[in-house]
Amino acid sequence: MEEEKIKTQNSEINQDIASLQNISKLQSKEEKSKEDKFVVVAKKERFDIIDALKLVAPGTPLREGIDDIVKSRRGALIVVASSDIYDVISGGFKVNCKFTPQKLFELSKMDGALILSSDLKKILFSNCLLIPNPDIPTDETGTRHQAAERTAKQIKTLVIAISERKYSITLYYNNLKYSLKDTRDILNKSLEKIQILEKQREIYNNLLLNLNKLEVAGLVSSNDVSSILQRIEICLRIAEMMKRDIIELGNEGALLKMRLKELIKGLDKNKKLIIKDYYNEKSQRYQKEIAKLTFDNLLETEKLSEILFKDINEEYIKPRGYRLLEKLDFPKEDIEIIIEHFSNLNQIFEANIGEFEKILKSQEKSEKFLQELSNLKENIMMERTL
DSSP, rough: OOOHHHHHHHHHHTHHHHHHHHHHHHHHHHHHHHHHHHOSTTTOOOOOOOHHHHSSSSSSHHHHHHHHHHTTTTEEEEEEETTTGGGGGEEEEEEEEEEHHHHHHHHTSSEEEEEEEETTSEEEEEEEEOOTTTSSSSHHHHHHHHHHHHHHHHHTOEEEEOOOOTEEEEETTTTTTEOOOOOHHHHHHHHHHHHHHHHHHHHHHHHHHHHHHHHHHHHHOOHHHHHHHHHHHHHHHHHHHHHHHHHHGGGGGGGHHHHHHHEEETTTHHHHHHHHHHHHHGHHHHHHHHHHHHHHHOOHHHHHHHHHHOOOOOOSSOOSHHEEEEEEEESSHHHHHHHHHHHSSHHHHHOOOHHHHHHOOOHHHHHHHHHHHHHHHHHTTTTTTO
């Protein structure tokens, strides 16, 4: 029965390879897109476009005004003021009124740029001419987008260019450029990713139950540990890909955000504990090595095994016990003392009350620990939730 269950788990793992490869291709395209669009001019300055996406996400007042402009088939330039704003604007009218989407839309009907306060609570100027330094490099061809990119780079702020011809919205944030995607396209791709993530979480849960049993029995192989870490890394990478999508979706991605949080709950914690159990002395090296792996390489369990266990030739490997013993209703400091005293989890399971009394200096504590340990083993063998 156990062999059949393992075969079923392996079959489930293999079923999703094609879907994961699609995710890999999608990630490669997104990374290439980042390289194309996120051009860093000053190497010492690093900015994150996510900061800008939060300001224009669906549901925000600014996005409502922008969408109204796009629907009216008009173009516009919107600049968020910085301390150097007067270096790049000329002419225009001082408005200094409270920001509302309706006012933004009406004022956009005039030529020139709209200047918003840095906190986005006021519209400061309208009908302004942008006069950034013409020597600042730009790959744009249209005058509106050239002015927008140069202004953003020169005064290190957010500039939004709305194309009258293409009905597109482009963000220029400091030295970065990002074209907003259609909300429906983002939502469809995110739903596809969440379905794959749900499947991966299900496989991970099954692998975790199996690892629990193997650790109690002392029959863990390097492949068992590599397989579960592989699923954790895959889930976390898919989740990372989804984070920007959810920010760009704004209030339309609220349910996806909740579901994503549920699906990755406990993954990072378990990852750290598993690494601590089997790879404690070289955990930093593991993190660096795993970060270098592409998504395609991550699908090969052998790659992880090579990183983790290339110096180990034993058939079975033994955990220290951090992950399982962390689930006990027992003082953490005492658990640390027990783990430090014994070489591995198997020795802890085999120890008698006398050995624990010597370590814990208390018969009552020792009896409680053994009872907790017995309950843990029973729950694992019955496949109860820990």
